[in-house]
Amino acid sequence: MNHVSELAINYLQRYGCHIDEDYKTFLREACKIHPPPHGMAWYGNFYRQRARKAEWFANSLIANAAEEGNGSRKVWHFSRCISEPEYAELVRSHSIDESRHSKMFVALVNILFPTQLETDFWVQLQDLSPDYYHHKHPTTEPPLVSDRSQARSLDNSSSGHLILDTEKVMDEIIKINLLEIRALILQLLLRPVLQAYATPENLAKVTTMSDVFIYDETKHIEYSAYCIGKYIQQGNQEWVREMMISRQQSVNEMFLTDVELENSVGTTILSTPNTVQGNLE
Numbered sequence: 619m620n621h622v623s624e625l626a627i628n629y630l631q632r633y634g635c636h637i638d639e640d641y642k643t644f645l646r647e648a649c650k651i652h653p654p655p656h657g658m659a660w661y662g663n664f665y666r667q668r669a670r671k672a673e674w675f676a677n678s679l680i681a682n683a684a685e686e687g688n689g690s691r692k693v694w695h696f697s698r699c700i701s702e703p704e705y706a707e708l709v710r711s712h713s714i715d716e717s718r719h720s721k722m723f724v725a726l727v728n729i730l731f732p733t734q735l736e737t738d739f740w741v742q743l744q745d746l747s748p749d750y751y752h753h754k755h756p757t758t759e760p761p762l763v764s765d766r767s768q769a770r771s772l773d774n775s776s777s778g779h780l781i782l783d784t785e786k787v788m789d790e791i792i793k794i795n796l797l798e799i800r801a802l803i804l805q806l807l808l809r810p811v812l813q814a815y816a817t818p819e820n821l822a823k824v825t826t827m828s829d830v831f832i833y834d835e836t837k838h839i840e841y842s843a844y845c846i847g848k849y850i851q852q853g854n855q856e857w858v859r860e861m862m863i864s865r866q867q868s869v870n871e872m873f874l875t876d877v878e879l880e881n882s883v884g885t886t887i888l889s890t891p892n893t894v895q896g897n898l899e
């Protein structure tokens with residue numbers, strides 16, 4: 619039994635999410651075969667040790683604001699390439715959440731380190747979020763295929779528009795699912811550190827923001843698990859099982875590369891270009 623899969627399943631249960639049993643079995647198997655390093659004690663210790671330095675921690679909050687903003691844009695791009703309306707809508711909501719997370723990280727810097735932000739810099743940080751809302755967002759139309767070689771791997775029936783075939787969409791959703799589990803773990807590591815930096819006056823506010831992050835990341839695991847569960851029910855058990863095992867291995871490798879390069883210690887989204895949404899660029 620792996621700590622990471624159990625933690626994710628516990629959080630899904632805690633928020634009353636109904637999750638496909640086969641999905642849970644495959645997640646447990648994937649994490650058992652390729653134990654995620656982000657759930658290991660060494661990483662928690664490594665993160666907490668760095669986070670003791672206020673300057674490092676403030677910078678890591680800013681890095682999170684940037685990564686959540688980039689992640690939001692990439693997830694939106696992915697949503698435009700999905701033909702199934704229900705899935706596209708779920709992915710768009712995900713993108714809007716990540717846009718909000720970027721702003722929340724900037725707000726946290728301002729709450730915890732109020733004297734260190736010059737007005738100009740504060741404005742620049744606000745721009746890290748793409749500012750997507752349910753009532754205000756970019757087009758939902760599929761992007762045009764500019765590169766014909768790229769189009770070969772796609773279901774290109776809608777003449778010139780970049781629409782991904784079902785397997786490619788499910789592959790991306792599986793990667794999103796595993797990376798959102800990582801995002802949840804990072805939020806759980808972040809929570810006590812945020813609380814340690816908080817003053818008695820802002821502790822309640824900071825804790826509520828952490829609650830929102832944890833809830834949202836759990837919901838991102840839930841919707842992607844829902845899509846995966848539906849695909850399993852359509853008779854694709856073995857494909858999903860193999861893909862979850864293989865994608866867990868790649869997520870672990872990306873994570874270790876990022877840690878080694880000091881790219882994303884403590885960030886909720888991996889910055890290695892090979893990540894989920896990066897594949898669609």
Ligand SMILES: [Fe+2]
Binds near residue numbers: 715719801835886
């Ligand atoms: Fe997020």
Ligand SMILES: [Fe+2]
Binds near residue numbers: 798801834835838
């Ligand atoms: Fe997320």
